[in-house]
Amino acid sequence: MAVQADPRLVAELETYGAQDVLKCYHCGNCTAVCPFSKEPFIFPRKSMRYLQMGLREKLKANLEPWLCYYCGECSEQCPREAEPGETMMSMRRWLTAQYDFTGISNLLYRSWWAELAGILLIALATGFGFWKFGTSVGDIHVYDGPNAFLPSSAIHAFDWTMATILGTFLLVNCVRMWWMTMGKDPRTRATPGMYVHRLGQLLLHFFTQKRYSECDKKAPWRLHIVLMLSYVTMLVLIMFFLPVVQAGPAINWWAHALGYAASAGLIVTVAMALVGRIRKSQTHYKHSHETDWIFLAMLLYVAVTGVLQHALHRLGHPYAANITYLAHLMGVVPMLVLEVPFSKWAHMCYRPLAMYFAALQIDVMEAREAGAVPETRTA
Amino acid sequence: MDNQKIGVYVCNCGTNIKKVVDCDEVAAKALEQDGVVCAKSYKYMCSNPGQEMIIKDIKEQGLDRVVVSACSPRMHEATFRGALAKAGLNPYFLEMANIREQCSWVHVDPRAATDKASDLTRGAVRRVVHHEALEKRFVDMCPATLVIGGGITGLTAALELAESGNQVYLVEQSDRLGGNLANVDLTAPYLDSARDLIRERILRATRNPNITVFMNAKVESLDGYVGNFRARIAADGETVPVEIGSVVVATGYKPFDASRVKAFGHGTNPNVITSFEFEAMLRKGRIVTGQGRPPRYVTVIHCVGSRSEEFHPYCSRVCCMTALKYGQEIKAALPDAFVYDLYIDMHAFGKGCEDFYKQASEIRTIFMMFQKNTAPQIVAAGPKDDCEMFLRVDDKLSGEEVDIPTDLIVLMVGMEAREDSGEVARLVNISRDKDGWFIESHPKLDPVATTTDGVYIAGCCQSPKDINESVAQARAATARIMAKIAKGRIEVDAVFAEVNQDDCSGCRVCNDLCPYGAIDFDPEAKRSNVISAMCKACGACVTACPSAAIKGRHFTDEQIFAQIEGVL
Numbered sequence: 007m008a009v010q011a012d013p014r015l016v017a018e019l020e021t022y023g024a025q026d027v028l029k030c031y032h033c034g035n036c037t038a039v040c041p042f043s044k045e046p047f048i049f050p051r052k053s054m055r056y057l058q059m060g061l062r063e064k065l066k067a068n069l070e071p072w073l074c075y076y077c078g079e080c081s082e083q084c085p086r087e088a089e090p091g092e093t094m095m096s097m098r099r100w101l102t103a104q105y106d107f108t109g110i111s112n113l114l115y116r117s118w119w120a121e122l123a124g125i126l127l128i129a130l131a132t133g134f135g136f137w138k139f140g141t142s143v144g145d146i147h148v149y150d151g152p153n154a155f156l157p158s159s160a161i162h163a164f165d166w167t168m169a170t171i172l173g174t175f176l177l178v179n180c181v182r183m184w185w186m187t188m189g190k191d192p193r194t195r196a197t198p199g200m201y202v203h204r205l206g207q208l209l210l211h212f213f214t215q216k217r218y219s220e221c222d223k224k225a226p227w228r229l230h231i232v233l234m235l236s237y238v239t240m241l242v243l244i245m246f247f248l249p250v251v252q253a254g255p256a257i258n259w260w261a262h263a264l265g266y267a268a269s270a271g272l273i274v275t276v277a278m279a280l281v282g283r284i285r286k287s288q289t290h291y292k293h294s295h296e297t298d299w300i301f302l303a304m305l306l307y308v309a310v311t312g313v314l315q316h317a318l319h320r321l322g323h324p325y326a327a328n329i330t331y332l333a334h335l336m337g338v339v340p341m342l343v344l345e346v347p348f349s350k351w352a353h354m355c356y357r358p359l360a361m362y363f364a365a366l367q368i369d370v371m372e373a374r375e376a377g378a379v380p381e382t383r384t385a
Numbered sequence: 386m387d388n389q390k391i392g393v394y395v396c397n398c399g400t401n402i403k404k405v406v407d408c409d410e411v412a413a414k415a416l417e418q419d420g421v422v423c424a425k426s427y428k429y430m431c432s433n434p435g436q437e438m439i440i441k442d443i444k445e446q447g448l449d450r451v452v453v454s455a456c457s458p459r460m461h462e463a464t465f466r467g468a469l470a471k472a473g474l475n476p477y478f479l480e481m482a483n484i485r486e487q488c489s490w491v492h493v494d495p496r497a498a499t500d501k502a503s504d505l506t507r508g509a510v511r512r513v514v515h516h517e518a519l520e521k522r523f524v525d526m527c528p529a530t531l532v533i534g535g536g537i538t539g540l541t542a543a544l545e546l547a548e549s550g551n552q553v554y555l556v557e558q559s560d561r562l563g564g565n566l567a568n569v570d571l572t573a574p575y576l577d578s579a580r581d582l583i584r585e586r587i588l589r590a591t592r593n594p595n596i597t598v599f600m601n602a603k604v605e606s607l608d609g610y611v612g613n614f615r616a617r618i619a620a621d622g623e624t625v626p627v628e629i630g631s632v633v634v635a636t637g638y639k640p641f642d643a644s645r646v647k648a649f650g651h652g653t654n655p656n657v658i659t660s661f662e663f664e665a666m667l668r669k670g671r672i673v674t675g676q677g678r679p680p681r682y683v684t685v686i687h688c689v690g691s692r693s694e695e696f697h698p699y700c701s702r703v704c705c706m707t708a709l710k711y712g713q714e715i716k717a718a719l720p721d722a723f724v725y726d727l728y729i730d731m732h733a734f735g736k737g738c739e740d741f742y743k744q745a746s747e748i749r750t751i752f753m754m755f756q757k758n759t760a761p762q763i764v765a766a767g768p769k770d771d772c773e774m775f776l777r778v779d780d781k782l783s784g785e786e787v788d789i790p791t792d793l794i795v796l797m798v799g800m801e802a803r804e805d806s807g808e809v810a811r812l813v814n815i816s817r818d819k820d821g822w823f824i825e826s827h828p829k830l831d832p833v834a835t836t837t838d839g840v841y842i843a844g845c846c847q848s849p850k851d852i853n854e855s856v857a858q859a860r861a862a863t864a865r866i867m868a869k870i871a872k873g874r875i876e877v878d879a880v881f882a883e884v885n886q887d888d889c890s891g892c893r894v895c896n897d898l899c900p901y902g903a904i905d906f907d908p909e910a911k912r913s914n915v916i917s918a919m920c921k922a923c924g925a926c927v928t929a930c931p932s933a934a935i936k937g938r939h940f941t942d943e944q945i946f947a948q949i950e951g952v953l
Contacts, residue, residue: 007775007786008764008773008785008786008787008788009785009787009788010787010788010790011787011788011789011790013682013723013725013751013789013790016749028747028750028751028752029743029746029747030746031731031742031746031752032754049951052783055780055783056783058751058752058784059751059753059780059785059787061783061785061787064783064785086743086746088746176794193854333928348563352947
């Protein structure tokens with residue numbers, strides 16, 4: 007069955023950060039040098055080809071961009087400077103937008119001013135809402151205890167509400183990802199038994215990024231795991247132990263020790279990534295999409311304001327601490343709302359899912375070869 | 386003859402001969418032959434000390450015949466003839482016995498090989514007795530040249546010769562100069578205008594008083610031999626006889642007829658055009674579909690007629706870069722158009738070409754690789770599609786069958802030998818290969834000369850090539866001609882066939898037999914004559930002559946029989 011080519015797809019991907027895609031002449035050096043390129047997922051050459059040809063549906067069903075960690079060896083080896091690594095990166099952005107049913111992702115990736123406007127809008131709404139709420143239930147000069155400006159119980163409830171809403175969006179997008187990569191094509195349909203059997207893969211990759219550690223270059227994985235563990239630690243503390251972390255005046259040292267370590271981890275790793283991108287010190291830092299800058303800036307802002315409000319509180323400046331807390335929330339809410347279901351942070355689900363699905367596709371293929379799953383019809 | 390003094394020199398060729406043949410024994414046996422006064426075995430006979438030894442013996446012992454048992458005469462006959470000449474002896478008093486290629490290299494048994502070497506040497510000794518003193522001859526060199534073909538190659542050759550002060554007759558079959566290049570817009574890879582290249586040359590050629598241009602003309606006949614040809618040029622209803630010393634054949638090529646590839650429907654589908662038709666559009670500065678609209682999608686298909694089992698197996702060499710050039714020209718004229726480039730293999734050899742290929746990618750040409758011996762299929766577009774048609778391509782690089790939107794298809798037609806190439810070959814007495822291209826004397830070492838002395842081939846009549854190569858060949862041919870003109874006369878080998886006029890019956894058997902056209906028939910005397918300057922001494926006429934009237938100089942019957950007797 008012939009597939010129709012769309013020569014406009016390359017230009018579309020370029021708005022997601024793809025560079026020089028048409029320079030590729032398919033020598034295959036990138037694919038030979040990639041430590042992850044193994045049957046049946048041979049990349050990045052074939053993905054480059056789908057993109058050059060404009061085979062939109064093929065690209066949508068493609069898991070390969072998620073199997074790449076952008077160590078940059080492919081781009082370094084490319085004799086045509088076609089930047090296959092950056093192309094894979096742009097495909098991840100594009101796929102994120104394809105999985106997203108709201109179209110928000112598409113807007114955020116293709117227009118940096120739309121993203122900034124969205125951040126600003128949500129930040130102002132958050133600030134206004136919490137100001138109204140804070141002044142109605144408490145006193146801006148009180149940080150904790152009764153009459154607190156932003157009582158931890160209320161924030162806690164707000165966090166869970168937001169988590170539920172964002173989680174729902176992300177879940178729907180994950181289901182869409184499943185449909186595009188696994189469900190739609192009868193040739194990639196796995197049995198329920200296979201899904202159960204491979205579930206361990208999903209958890210393993212979600213928590214350890216084991217595959218990332220298998221890149222020839224180890225430094226990016228180290229930075230990423232520290233960043234991710236710091237973030238998860240902070241998330242667990244906030245989602246489950248907010249009354250302990252936020253409330254005073256007594257100090258729960260265990261929680262705070264974890265909080266300090268996580269904050270330090272976040273600030274250091276984000277600063278390193280920023281410096282790397284500014285200096286273009288490594289191949290994967292050479293090209294930065296607007297969303298990369300915004301993401302890092304937001305994360306740094308959130309981490310710094312979080313530490314600052316805590317410090318101000320401890321130093322006995324409740325008014326300043328409350329204002330900083332408000333500023334912190336004005337950063338953290340838009341960051342999570344935009345990043346988690348619609349942008350970069352969605353990869354925390356898509357990557358482990360892709361590895362899970364990839365393992366399943368291999369199972370299906372092997373089963374079909376063994377004659378266990380008859381091929382019903384082609385899409 | 387009995388008092389001849391023969392010297393025999395057995396070369397060891399390092400160990401090449403000696404490891405199988407007992408050279409000392411061969412020399413000792415040779416010394417037993419009648420007339421042999423000295424026989425020596427030496428490490429390298431062709432070396433300076435080896436040659437000095439021969440020269441010294443000739444002078445001191447008064448040798449008048451020399452036999453060298455060594456390698457093939459093709460290797461060192463000229464060397465030893467030179468030694469004889471140095472010693473004051475006629476160089477044709479030499480005979481070589483080949484005991485390397487025909488003995489030591491092909492045999493393993495030393496006893497038998499040594500005996501064979503002795504036999505071959507004996508044959509040479511018997512033969513050399515009958516050798517005659519031969520003198521080299523010289524013929525005059527006419528400085529005028531006939532150039533056939535007025536394309537870039539012919540014009541270059543004509544200008545090169547004329548501007549060095551020599552007369553040139555330039556014969557062009559059509560009514561204008563410039564050849565195929567005159568139909569081209571820009572040239573790859575530097576995007577220079579072909580018009581500028583060719584126009585400047587045409588102006589210079591038509592203004593040069595040393596060049597006589599014949600338009601709508603044809604060479605009717607060519608007779609004579611190197612340095613002394615006579616041609617008859619038919620132009621404007623009259624025939625002009627000219628005398629020339631050399632001929633440059635620069636008849637070029639013919640574009641492949643795209644309608645022969647049925648799958649593309651060239652000739653019936655107005656949106657399928659050839660590269661030359663597209664060049665005409667580019668020259669007009671207006672790229673349009675058959676419907677008269679500027680195309681949104683242009684597809685360029687390589688290797689139409691080339692590299693195919695059905696048509697021509699060879700590569701036409703210029704189409705790849707021309708196709709890339711179209712990407713540049715289309716994008717310059719229609720920046721929003723998409724250009725698909727469908728190729729089998731990209732041949733980007735030559736200076737600047739790999740960079741040109743890269744540039745084509747940079748300007749967003751979309752490349753697709755299809756299978757050799759297959760043709761992409763045209764598929765009709767639906768009413769909602771924004772293209773005239775789709776082209777279904779089995780894309781090798783993705784493994785997918787892909788439909789690409791297309792408004793205009795440009796077929797990169799290859800080059801093929803002209804229909805009249807056989808006629809031209811017969812006219813100037815040169816050969817053609819299986820594809821109809823003229824054959825050069827040596828593909829690497831003598832690329833513009835032919836088997837007929839004084840006739841040179843240059844440009845695409847020899848095989849497909851680009852402008853640079855064609856111009857280089859034109860200049861190579863003129864360099865060869867000017868070297869001959871500078872010498873003023875041509876040395877003719879002393880070895881050739883001679884017709885004894887008294888014995889010749891005028892039967893003309895030999896006339897058509899001669900592969901070099903070297904035999905002339907005198908209708909008045911009714912006798913055949915060998916033109917020694919053209920004779921290559923192949924001996925075909927000698928053996929064929931029913932009256933035994935033809936003698937091959939240096940290959941006389943008595944020489945050959947004596948050699949056979951000696952071997953036996």
